[in-house]
Amino acid sequence: MPRDITVGQFLPGHSIMHRLDPRTKIVLTFFFIIQVFISKSAISLSFLIALLGVFIACSQVSPGKVFKGVRPMIPVIIFTAVLNIFYGSGDPVLSFSIFHITKQGLFTGFTLMVRLTALIAGCSLITYTTSLNTLAAGLEQLLSPFKRFHLKVGELSMTIAITLRFLPTLADEFDRIIDAQKARGAEFGSGNFIKRIKSYFPVILPLFMSAFRRAFELTNAIECRCYRGGEGRTKMSVLRLSKTDVGAILLFLLAFSLTIIFNVLFPFQY
Template sequence: MTRDITIGQFLPGHSIMHRLDPRTKIVLTFFFIIQVFISRSAASLCFLIVLLGFLIASSQVPAGKVLKGVRPMIPVIVFTALLNIFYVSGEPVFTFFFLQITKQGLFTGFTLLVRLTALIAGCSLITYTTSLNALAAGLEQLLAPLRRIHFPVSELSMTISITLRFLPTLAEEFDRIIDAQKARGAEFNSGNPIKKIKSYFPVLLPLFMSAFRRAFELTNAIECRCYQGGKGRTKMNVLKLAPRDFCAIAFFVITFFLTIAFNYYFPAPY
Protein backbone atom coordinates (compact mmCIF):
# COMPACT_ATOMS: atom_id res chain seq x y z
CA MET A 1 0.00 0.00 0.00
CA THR A 2 2.82 2.42 0.83
CA ARG A 3 4.23 1.95 -2.65
CA ASP A 4 1.18 3.87 -3.87
CA ILE A 5 2.13 7.02 -1.93
CA THR A 6 2.96 9.60 -4.57
CA ILE A 7 3.18 12.78 -2.48
CA GLY A 8 6.57 14.37 -3.04
CA GLN A 9 7.25 12.61 -6.34
CA PHE A 10 8.22 14.82 -9.27
CA LEU A 11 7.72 13.72 -12.86
CA PRO A 12 9.83 15.86 -15.23
CA GLY A 13 8.06 17.08 -18.34
CA HIS A 14 7.36 19.98 -20.68
CA SER A 15 3.61 20.33 -20.30
CA ILE A 16 1.77 23.60 -19.69
CA MET A 17 1.58 22.90 -15.97
CA HIS A 18 5.28 22.05 -15.78
CA ARG A 19 6.15 25.43 -17.33
CA LEU A 20 3.98 27.49 -14.98
CA ASP A 21 5.64 29.51 -12.25
CA PRO A 22 5.61 27.58 -8.93
CA ARG A 23 3.94 30.56 -7.23
CA THR A 24 1.14 30.36 -9.77
CA LYS A 25 0.68 26.64 -9.15
CA ILE A 26 0.54 27.16 -5.39
CA VAL A 27 -2.14 29.85 -5.76
CA LEU A 28 -4.11 27.74 -8.26
CA THR A 29 -3.97 24.77 -5.89
CA PHE A 30 -5.63 26.87 -3.20
CA PHE A 31 -8.23 27.99 -5.77
CA PHE A 32 -8.90 24.35 -6.60
CA ILE A 33 -9.25 23.39 -2.92
CA ILE A 34 -11.81 26.16 -2.43
CA GLN A 35 -13.70 24.99 -5.52
CA VAL A 36 -13.81 21.45 -4.14
CA PHE A 37 -15.34 22.61 -0.86
CA ILE A 38 -17.93 24.90 -2.43
CA SER A 39 -19.08 22.30 -4.99
CA ARG A 40 -22.34 21.06 -3.49
CA SER A 41 -24.77 20.47 -6.34
CA ALA A 42 -24.72 17.69 -8.93
CA ALA A 43 -23.95 20.20 -11.70
CA SER A 44 -21.01 21.73 -9.84
CA LEU A 45 -19.65 18.25 -9.04
CA CYS A 46 -19.81 17.29 -12.72
CA PHE A 47 -18.03 20.53 -13.58
CA LEU A 48 -15.40 19.73 -10.92
CA ILE A 49 -14.76 16.32 -12.49
CA VAL A 50 -14.42 17.90 -15.95
CA LEU A 51 -12.01 20.50 -14.54
CA LEU A 52 -9.94 17.78 -12.87
CA GLY A 53 -9.79 15.83 -16.12
CA PHE A 54 -8.64 18.95 -17.97
CA LEU A 55 -5.90 19.57 -15.37
CA ILE A 56 -4.66 15.99 -15.60
CA ALA A 57 -4.61 16.21 -19.40
CA SER A 58 -2.76 19.54 -19.36
CA SER A 59 -0.17 18.17 -16.95
CA GLN A 60 0.49 15.14 -19.19
CA VAL A 61 0.65 12.98 -16.06
CA PRO A 62 -0.91 9.53 -16.68
CA ALA A 63 -4.37 9.33 -15.15
CA GLY A 64 -3.50 5.92 -13.72
CA LYS A 65 -0.59 7.48 -11.84
CA VAL A 66 -2.88 10.11 -10.33
CA LEU A 67 -5.52 7.56 -9.31
CA LYS A 68 -2.81 5.34 -7.87
CA GLY A 69 -1.97 8.13 -5.46
CA VAL A 70 -5.61 8.20 -4.31
CA ARG A 71 -5.61 4.46 -3.51
CA PRO A 72 -4.01 4.68 -0.02
CA MET A 73 -6.74 7.13 1.04
CA ILE A 74 -9.67 5.03 -0.20
CA PRO A 75 -10.45 3.54 3.27
CA VAL A 76 -10.61 7.04 4.79
CA ILE A 77 -12.74 8.36 1.93
CA VAL A 78 -15.18 5.43 2.07
CA PHE A 79 -15.41 5.58 5.87
CA THR A 80 -16.19 9.31 5.77
CA ALA A 81 -18.83 8.77 3.09
CA LEU A 82 -20.45 5.93 5.05
CA LEU A 83 -20.67 8.04 8.18
CA ASN A 84 -22.67 10.64 6.30
CA ILE A 85 -24.89 8.01 4.69
CA PHE A 86 -25.97 6.60 8.06
CA TYR A 87 -25.95 9.72 10.21
CA VAL A 88 -27.53 12.41 8.02
CA SER A 89 -31.19 12.81 8.87
CA GLY A 90 -33.88 13.20 6.27
CA GLU A 91 -36.32 11.16 4.22
CA PRO A 92 -35.67 7.48 5.05
CA VAL A 93 -34.95 4.98 2.28
CA PHE A 94 -33.91 1.96 4.32
CA THR A 95 -34.12 1.22 8.05
CA PHE A 96 -32.48 -1.63 9.94
CA PHE A 97 -32.78 -1.48 13.72
CA PHE A 98 -31.05 1.77 14.74
CA LEU A 99 -29.40 2.29 11.34
CA GLN A 100 -31.23 4.48 8.86
CA ILE A 101 -30.28 5.45 5.33
CA THR A 102 -31.84 8.64 3.97
CA LYS A 103 -31.91 10.25 0.55
CA GLN A 104 -30.07 13.23 1.98
CA GLY A 105 -27.45 10.89 3.46
CA LEU A 106 -26.91 9.09 0.17
CA PHE A 107 -26.45 12.36 -1.70
CA THR A 108 -24.15 13.77 1.00
CA GLY A 109 -22.06 10.57 1.06
CA PHE A 110 -21.73 10.54 -2.73
CA THR A 111 -20.83 14.25 -2.70
CA LEU A 112 -18.07 13.68 -0.13
CA LEU A 113 -16.78 10.69 -2.08
CA VAL A 114 -16.37 12.75 -5.24
CA ARG A 115 -15.01 15.84 -3.47
CA LEU A 116 -12.37 14.03 -1.40
CA THR A 117 -11.20 12.01 -4.40
CA ALA A 118 -10.95 15.14 -6.54
CA LEU A 119 -9.17 16.98 -3.71
CA ILE A 120 -6.43 14.37 -3.33
CA ALA A 121 -6.01 13.85 -7.08
CA GLY A 122 -5.93 17.57 -7.86
CA CYS A 123 -3.51 18.50 -5.09
CA SER A 124 -1.11 15.73 -6.11
CA LEU A 125 -0.60 17.43 -9.49
CA ILE A 126 1.43 20.24 -7.92
CA THR A 127 4.12 17.81 -6.71
CA TYR A 128 4.00 15.81 -9.95
CA THR A 129 4.71 18.91 -12.03
CA THR A 130 6.92 20.94 -9.67
CA SER A 131 10.33 20.05 -8.28
CA LEU A 132 10.72 20.44 -4.54
CA ASN A 133 13.37 23.15 -4.97
CA ALA A 134 11.03 25.18 -7.19
CA LEU A 135 8.15 24.58 -4.81
CA ALA A 136 10.19 25.80 -1.84
CA ALA A 137 11.36 28.87 -3.79
CA GLY A 138 7.80 29.72 -4.82
CA LEU A 139 6.46 29.31 -1.30
CA GLU A 140 9.28 31.42 0.10
CA GLN A 141 8.53 34.29 -2.28
CA LEU A 142 4.79 34.11 -1.63
CA LEU A 143 5.41 34.39 2.11
CA ALA A 144 8.16 37.01 1.74
CA PRO A 145 6.00 39.89 3.15
CA LEU A 146 5.88 38.03 6.49
CA ARG A 147 9.58 38.74 6.96
CA ARG A 148 8.59 42.24 8.10
CA ILE A 149 7.19 40.70 11.28
CA HIS A 150 10.30 38.49 11.65
CA PHE A 151 8.55 35.32 10.50
CA PRO A 152 11.05 32.56 9.51
CA VAL A 153 9.88 32.26 5.92
CA SER A 154 12.98 30.53 4.54
CA GLU A 155 13.07 27.99 7.34
CA LEU A 156 9.37 27.21 6.90
CA SER A 157 9.63 26.70 3.15
CA MET A 158 12.70 24.49 3.58
CA THR A 159 10.95 22.43 6.26
CA ILE A 160 7.93 21.84 4.02
CA SER A 161 10.09 20.84 1.06
CA ILE A 162 12.13 18.44 3.22
CA THR A 163 8.94 16.91 4.62
CA LEU A 164 7.55 16.30 1.14
CA ARG A 165 10.90 14.93 0.01
CA PHE A 166 11.13 12.36 2.80
CA LEU A 167 7.56 11.02 2.66
CA PRO A 168 8.33 8.61 -0.24
CA THR A 169 11.63 7.71 1.46
CA LEU A 170 9.89 6.77 4.71
CA ALA A 171 7.31 4.80 2.73
CA GLU A 172 10.09 2.80 1.06
CA GLU A 173 11.76 2.28 4.44
CA PHE A 174 8.45 1.00 5.84
CA ASP A 175 8.21 -1.54 3.01
CA ARG A 176 11.77 -2.72 3.60
CA ILE A 177 11.10 -3.25 7.31
CA ILE A 178 7.89 -5.16 6.50
CA ASP A 179 9.79 -7.41 4.07
CA ALA A 180 12.51 -8.01 6.65
CA GLN A 181 9.95 -8.93 9.32
CA LYS A 182 8.17 -11.29 6.92
CA ALA A 183 11.50 -12.99 6.18
CA ARG A 184 11.79 -13.66 9.93
CA GLY A 185 8.37 -15.29 9.99
CA ALA A 186 6.17 -12.35 10.99
CA GLU A 187 2.56 -12.38 9.76
CA PHE A 188 0.67 -9.16 9.06
CA ASN A 189 -2.47 -10.35 7.27
CA SER A 190 -3.74 -13.09 9.57
CA GLY A 191 -6.14 -12.92 12.49
CA ASN A 192 -8.80 -10.39 13.42
CA PRO A 193 -8.43 -6.64 12.70
CA ILE A 194 -7.08 -5.91 16.21
CA LYS A 195 -4.41 -8.59 15.82
CA LYS A 196 -3.47 -7.20 12.42
CA ILE A 197 -3.02 -3.73 13.92
CA LYS A 198 -0.90 -5.10 16.79
CA SER A 199 1.29 -6.98 14.32
CA TYR A 200 2.53 -3.64 12.96
CA PHE A 201 3.80 -2.41 16.35
CA PRO A 202 7.26 -4.07 15.94
CA VAL A 203 7.60 -2.16 12.66
CA LEU A 204 7.08 1.27 14.22
CA LEU A 205 10.18 1.27 16.43
CA PRO A 206 12.74 0.64 13.64
CA LEU A 207 10.81 3.06 11.41
CA PHE A 208 11.03 5.83 14.02
CA MET A 209 14.70 5.03 14.64
CA SER A 210 15.40 5.29 10.90
CA ALA A 211 13.51 8.60 10.71
CA PHE A 212 15.44 10.07 13.65
CA ARG A 213 18.73 8.85 12.18
CA ARG A 214 17.95 10.56 8.88
CA ALA A 215 16.93 13.72 10.74
CA PHE A 216 20.22 13.84 12.66
CA GLU A 217 22.23 13.25 9.47
CA LEU A 218 20.33 16.03 7.72
CA THR A 219 20.84 18.38 10.68
CA ASN A 220 24.60 17.74 10.66
CA ALA A 221 24.74 18.30 6.90
CA ILE A 222 22.90 21.63 7.23
CA GLU A 223 25.16 22.78 10.09
CA CYS A 224 28.32 21.78 8.20
CA ARG A 225 27.19 24.00 5.32
CA CYS A 226 26.62 26.91 7.74
CA TYR A 227 23.01 27.35 6.69
CA GLN A 228 21.63 30.64 8.03
CA GLY A 229 18.17 30.79 6.50
CA GLY A 230 17.29 33.37 3.88
CA LYS A 231 19.31 36.23 5.33
CA GLY A 232 21.65 37.61 2.67
CA ARG A 233 21.07 34.67 0.33
CA THR A 234 20.66 35.19 -3.41
CA LYS A 235 18.88 33.04 -6.00
CA MET A 236 20.53 31.51 -9.03
CA ASN A 237 17.15 31.18 -10.78
CA VAL A 238 14.94 34.22 -10.19
CA LEU A 239 11.23 33.48 -10.55
CA LYS A 240 9.39 35.65 -13.07
CA LEU A 241 5.73 35.54 -14.04
CA ALA A 242 5.05 34.90 -17.74
CA PRO A 243 1.88 35.62 -19.75
CA ARG A 244 0.86 31.97 -19.41
CA ASP A 245 0.76 32.41 -15.63
CA PHE A 246 -1.72 35.29 -15.89
CA CYS A 247 -3.81 33.26 -18.35
CA ALA A 248 -3.88 30.32 -15.93
CA ILE A 249 -4.96 32.56 -13.05
CA ALA A 250 -7.69 34.14 -15.22
CA PHE A 251 -8.87 30.67 -16.24
CA PHE A 252 -9.19 29.56 -12.62
CA VAL A 253 -11.01 32.75 -11.64
CA ILE A 254 -13.54 32.03 -14.39
CA THR A 255 -13.97 28.40 -13.27
CA PHE A 256 -14.37 29.60 -9.68
CA PHE A 257 -17.30 31.85 -10.58
CA LEU A 258 -18.75 29.14 -12.83
CA THR A 259 -18.79 26.78 -9.84
CA ILE A 260 -20.68 29.39 -7.82
CA ALA A 261 -23.11 29.84 -10.72
CA PHE A 262 -23.74 26.09 -10.98
CA ASN A 263 -24.46 25.96 -7.25
CA TYR A 264 -26.88 28.88 -7.54
CA TYR A 265 -28.76 27.97 -10.73
CA PHE A 266 -28.66 24.17 -10.22
CA PRO A 267 -28.89 23.77 -6.42
CA ALA A 268 -28.51 20.48 -4.60
CA PRO A 269 -31.72 18.42 -4.42
CA TYR A 270 -31.45 18.17 -0.63
Protein backbone atom coordinates in the same frame (compact mmCIF):
# COMPACT_ATOMS: atom_id res chain seq x y z
CA MET B 1 0.03 0.09 0.73
CA PRO B 2 3.07 2.32 1.42
CA ARG B 3 4.19 1.70 -2.17
CA ASP B 4 1.09 3.65 -3.23
CA ILE B 5 2.21 6.80 -1.40
CA THR B 6 3.14 9.15 -4.23
CA VAL B 7 2.98 12.53 -2.47
CA GLY B 8 6.34 14.27 -2.76
CA GLN B 9 7.39 12.52 -5.96
CA PHE B 10 8.45 14.71 -8.85
CA LEU B 11 7.97 13.52 -12.42
CA PRO B 12 10.12 15.59 -14.81
CA GLY B 13 8.36 16.73 -17.96
CA HIS B 14 7.71 19.57 -20.39
CA SER B 15 3.96 19.94 -20.06
CA ILE B 16 2.07 23.19 -19.56
CA MET B 17 1.73 22.37 -15.87
CA HIS B 18 5.47 21.78 -15.53
CA ARG B 19 6.26 25.15 -17.13
CA LEU B 20 4.00 27.17 -14.85
CA ASP B 21 5.57 29.29 -12.14
CA PRO B 22 5.48 27.47 -8.75
CA ARG B 23 3.68 30.46 -7.22
CA THR B 24 0.95 30.11 -9.83
CA LYS B 25 0.56 26.40 -9.07
CA ILE B 26 0.39 27.02 -5.33
CA VAL B 27 -2.30 29.69 -5.77
CA LEU B 28 -4.28 27.51 -8.18
CA THR B 29 -4.07 24.57 -5.77
CA PHE B 30 -5.30 26.77 -2.90
CA PHE B 31 -8.34 27.93 -4.88
CA PHE B 32 -8.96 24.40 -6.16
CA ILE B 33 -9.25 23.23 -2.54
CA ILE B 34 -11.82 25.98 -1.92
CA GLN B 35 -13.66 24.99 -5.10
CA VAL B 36 -13.81 21.38 -3.93
CA PHE B 37 -15.68 22.34 -0.76
CA ILE B 38 -18.04 24.88 -2.31
CA SER B 39 -19.19 22.48 -5.05
CA LYS B 40 -22.59 21.41 -3.73
CA SER B 41 -24.87 20.74 -6.69
CA ALA B 42 -24.66 17.85 -9.13
CA ILE B 43 -23.77 20.25 -11.95
CA SER B 44 -20.94 21.90 -10.02
CA LEU B 45 -19.56 18.50 -8.97
CA SER B 46 -19.59 17.33 -12.58
CA PHE B 47 -17.82 20.53 -13.57
CA LEU B 48 -15.24 19.90 -10.81
CA ILE B 49 -14.51 16.41 -12.16
CA ALA B 50 -14.18 17.82 -15.70
CA LEU B 51 -11.81 20.51 -14.42
CA LEU B 52 -9.70 17.88 -12.67
CA GLY B 53 -9.53 15.97 -15.96
CA VAL B 54 -8.26 19.11 -17.70
CA PHE B 55 -5.57 19.54 -15.03
CA ILE B 56 -4.42 15.92 -15.44
CA ALA B 57 -4.33 16.32 -19.23
CA CYS B 58 -2.29 19.54 -18.95
CA SER B 59 0.18 17.84 -16.60
CA GLN B 60 0.69 14.86 -18.97
CA VAL B 61 0.73 12.58 -15.93
CA SER B 62 -1.14 9.34 -16.46
CA PRO B 63 -4.50 9.16 -14.62
CA GLY B 64 -3.42 5.81 -13.17
CA LYS B 65 -0.40 7.47 -11.54
CA VAL B 66 -2.55 10.30 -10.18
CA PHE B 67 -5.20 8.05 -8.65
CA LYS B 68 -2.60 5.64 -7.35
CA GLY B 69 -1.95 8.26 -4.68
CA VAL B 70 -5.62 8.10 -3.70
CA ARG B 71 -5.54 4.36 -2.96
CA PRO B 72 -4.02 4.60 0.55
CA MET B 73 -6.81 7.00 1.53
CA ILE B 74 -9.69 4.90 0.18
CA PRO B 75 -10.55 3.34 3.59
CA VAL B 76 -10.69 6.81 5.18
CA ILE B 77 -12.79 8.19 2.30
CA ILE B 78 -15.27 5.29 2.48
CA PHE B 79 -15.49 5.45 6.28
CA THR B 80 -16.16 9.20 6.21
CA ALA B 81 -18.76 8.82 3.45
CA VAL B 82 -20.57 6.03 5.31
CA LEU B 83 -20.72 8.12 8.49
CA ASN B 84 -22.35 10.97 6.57
CA ILE B 85 -24.98 8.63 5.11
CA PHE B 86 -26.45 8.18 8.60
CA TYR B 87 -26.16 11.87 9.47
CA GLY B 88 -28.97 14.36 8.95
CA SER B 89 -32.69 14.19 8.36
CA GLY B 90 -34.74 13.90 5.19
CA ASP B 91 -36.74 11.45 3.12
CA PRO B 92 -36.17 7.95 4.58
CA VAL B 93 -34.91 5.20 2.30
CA LEU B 94 -34.02 2.48 4.80
CA SER B 95 -34.34 2.18 8.57
CA PHE B 96 -33.01 -0.41 10.97
CA SER B 97 -32.71 -0.09 14.74
CA ILE B 98 -31.48 3.43 15.53
CA PHE B 99 -29.97 3.99 12.08
CA HIS B 100 -31.85 5.80 9.35
CA ILE B 101 -30.67 6.23 5.76
CA THR B 102 -32.16 9.15 3.85
CA LYS B 103 -31.90 10.46 0.30
CA GLN B 104 -30.13 13.53 1.60
CA GLY B 105 -27.67 11.36 3.54
CA LEU B 106 -26.89 9.24 0.48
CA PHE B 107 -26.24 12.34 -1.60
CA THR B 108 -24.10 13.87 1.16
CA GLY B 109 -22.01 10.70 1.47
CA PHE B 110 -21.57 10.42 -2.31
CA THR B 111 -20.59 14.08 -2.75
CA LEU B 112 -18.13 13.86 0.13
CA MET B 113 -16.50 10.82 -1.46
CA VAL B 114 -16.19 12.67 -4.79
CA ARG B 115 -14.81 15.78 -3.08
CA LEU B 116 -12.15 13.96 -1.09
CA THR B 117 -11.04 11.95 -4.12
CA ALA B 118 -10.80 15.09 -6.26
CA LEU B 119 -9.00 16.92 -3.44
CA ILE B 120 -6.26 14.29 -3.06
CA ALA B 121 -5.85 13.76 -6.80
CA GLY B 122 -5.77 17.49 -7.56
CA CYS B 123 -3.31 18.38 -4.80
CA SER B 124 -0.93 15.59 -5.82
CA LEU B 125 -0.43 17.24 -9.22
CA ILE B 126 1.56 20.09 -7.70
CA THR B 127 4.26 17.71 -6.40
CA TYR B 128 4.23 15.63 -9.61
CA THR B 129 4.95 18.70 -11.74
CA THR B 130 7.13 20.79 -9.40
CA SER B 131 10.55 19.97 -8.01
CA LEU B 132 10.81 20.46 -4.27
CA ASN B 133 13.52 23.12 -4.60
CA THR B 134 11.29 25.12 -6.93
CA LEU B 135 8.28 24.55 -4.68
CA ALA B 136 10.23 25.82 -1.66
CA ALA B 137 11.29 28.91 -3.63
CA GLY B 138 7.69 29.59 -4.62
CA LEU B 139 6.46 29.22 -1.04
CA GLU B 140 9.16 31.55 0.19
CA GLN B 141 8.19 34.19 -2.38
CA LEU B 142 4.48 33.94 -1.53
CA LEU B 143 5.10 34.12 2.22
CA SER B 144 7.66 36.93 1.99
CA PRO B 145 5.12 39.65 3.07
CA PHE B 146 4.91 37.91 6.47
CA LYS B 147 8.57 38.70 7.16
CA ARG B 148 7.44 42.01 8.63
CA PHE B 149 5.70 39.96 11.36
CA HIS B 150 9.04 38.25 12.13
CA LEU B 151 7.97 34.99 10.50
CA LYS B 152 10.97 32.90 9.42
CA VAL B 153 9.74 32.38 5.88
CA GLY B 154 12.88 30.70 4.53
CA GLU B 155 12.98 28.09 7.28
CA LEU B 156 9.24 27.45 7.04
CA SER B 157 9.25 26.90 3.27
CA MET B 158 12.28 24.64 3.52
CA THR B 159 10.66 22.61 6.30
CA ILE B 160 7.53 22.04 4.20
CA ALA B 161 9.62 21.00 1.19
CA ILE B 162 11.70 18.56 3.26
CA THR B 163 8.55 17.07 4.80
CA LEU B 164 7.08 16.38 1.36
CA ARG B 165 10.39 14.98 0.16
CA PHE B 166 10.69 12.47 2.98
CA LEU B 167 7.17 11.01 2.73
CA PRO B 168 8.04 8.64 -0.17
CA THR B 169 11.44 7.98 1.43
CA LEU B 170 9.83 6.80 4.67
CA ALA B 171 7.34 4.73 2.65
CA ASP B 172 10.25 2.97 0.91
CA GLU B 173 11.94 2.44 4.27
CA PHE B 174 8.72 0.92 5.61
CA ASP B 175 8.67 -1.54 2.69
CA ARG B 176 12.31 -2.53 3.30
CA ILE B 177 11.64 -3.19 6.98
CA ILE B 178 8.58 -5.28 6.10
CA ASP B 179 10.63 -7.35 3.62
CA ALA B 180 13.38 -7.84 6.22
CA GLN B 181 10.85 -8.99 8.82
CA LYS B 182 9.25 -11.40 6.33
CA ALA B 183 12.67 -12.87 5.56
CA ARG B 184 12.96 -13.63 9.29
CA GLY B 185 9.63 -15.47 9.28
CA ALA B 186 7.28 -12.69 10.37
CA GLU B 187 3.73 -12.78 9.01
CA PHE B 188 1.75 -9.68 8.02
CA GLY B 189 -1.86 -9.45 6.90
CA SER B 190 -2.98 -12.77 8.37
CA GLY B 191 -5.42 -13.40 11.21
CA ASN B 192 -8.13 -11.11 12.52
CA PHE B 193 -8.00 -7.33 12.57
CA ILE B 194 -6.36 -7.12 16.03
CA LYS B 195 -3.63 -9.59 15.07
CA ARG B 196 -2.91 -7.68 11.88
CA ILE B 197 -2.47 -4.47 13.85
CA LYS B 198 -0.19 -6.17 16.39
CA SER B 199 1.93 -7.72 13.63
CA TYR B 200 3.05 -4.23 12.58
CA PHE B 201 4.30 -3.25 16.05
CA PRO B 202 7.85 -4.63 15.41
CA VAL B 203 8.03 -2.38 12.34
CA ILE B 204 7.26 0.88 14.15
CA LEU B 205 10.45 1.07 16.25
CA PRO B 206 12.91 0.49 13.36
CA LEU B 207 10.95 2.97 11.25
CA PHE B 208 11.19 5.66 13.94
CA MET B 209 14.89 4.94 14.45
CA SER B 210 15.48 5.27 10.72
CA ALA B 211 13.51 8.53 10.60
CA PHE B 212 15.51 10.00 13.50
CA ARG B 213 18.79 8.86 11.93
CA ARG B 214 17.90 10.56 8.65
CA ALA B 215 16.86 13.70 10.54
CA PHE B 216 20.20 13.87 12.37
CA GLU B 217 22.12 13.30 9.13
CA LEU B 218 20.14 16.04 7.41
CA THR B 219 20.70 18.41 10.35
CA ASN B 220 24.46 17.80 10.23
CA ALA B 221 24.50 18.34 6.45
CA ILE B 222 22.65 21.65 6.83
CA GLU B 223 24.97 22.84 9.61
CA CYS B 224 28.08 21.85 7.63
CA ARG B 225 26.84 24.06 4.80
CA CYS B 226 26.42 26.96 7.24
CA TYR B 227 22.71 27.37 6.49
CA ARG B 228 21.32 30.24 8.54
CA GLY B 229 17.93 30.84 6.95
CA GLY B 230 16.93 32.84 3.93
CA GLU B 231 18.29 36.23 4.96
CA GLY B 232 20.89 37.58 2.55
CA ARG B 233 20.79 34.54 0.28
CA THR B 234 20.69 34.97 -3.48
CA LYS B 235 18.73 32.82 -5.93
CA MET B 236 20.28 30.83 -8.72
CA SER B 237 17.08 31.25 -10.76
CA VAL B 238 14.74 34.20 -10.22
CA LEU B 239 11.03 33.42 -10.49
CA ARG B 240 9.11 35.49 -13.02
CA LEU B 241 5.47 35.26 -14.06
CA SER B 242 4.92 34.65 -17.77
CA LYS B 243 1.92 35.20 -20.02
CA THR B 244 1.09 31.52 -19.57
CA ASP B 245 0.85 32.03 -15.80
CA VAL B 246 -1.44 35.03 -16.19
CA GLY B 247 -3.62 33.14 -18.66
CA ALA B 248 -3.83 30.11 -16.35
CA ILE B 249 -4.88 32.28 -13.41
CA LEU B 250 -7.55 34.07 -15.45
CA LEU B 251 -8.96 30.82 -16.83
CA PHE B 252 -9.10 29.29 -13.38
CA LEU B 253 -10.82 32.36 -11.96
CA LEU B 254 -13.40 31.93 -14.72
CA ALA B 255 -13.86 28.26 -13.77
CA PHE B 256 -14.11 29.23 -10.08
CA SER B 257 -16.81 31.78 -10.92
CA LEU B 258 -18.71 29.19 -12.99
CA THR B 259 -18.78 26.85 -9.99
CA ILE B 260 -20.45 29.55 -7.88
CA ILE B 261 -22.94 30.28 -10.70
CA PHE B 262 -23.78 26.57 -11.07
CA ASN B 263 -24.44 26.30 -7.33
CA VAL B 264 -26.87 29.23 -7.52
CA LEU B 265 -28.65 28.43 -10.79
CA PHE B 266 -28.76 24.62 -10.49
CA PRO B 267 -29.14 23.67 -6.83
CA PHE B 268 -29.56 19.97 -6.20
CA GLN B 269 -33.19 18.92 -5.78
CA TYR B 270 -33.75 15.92 -3.55
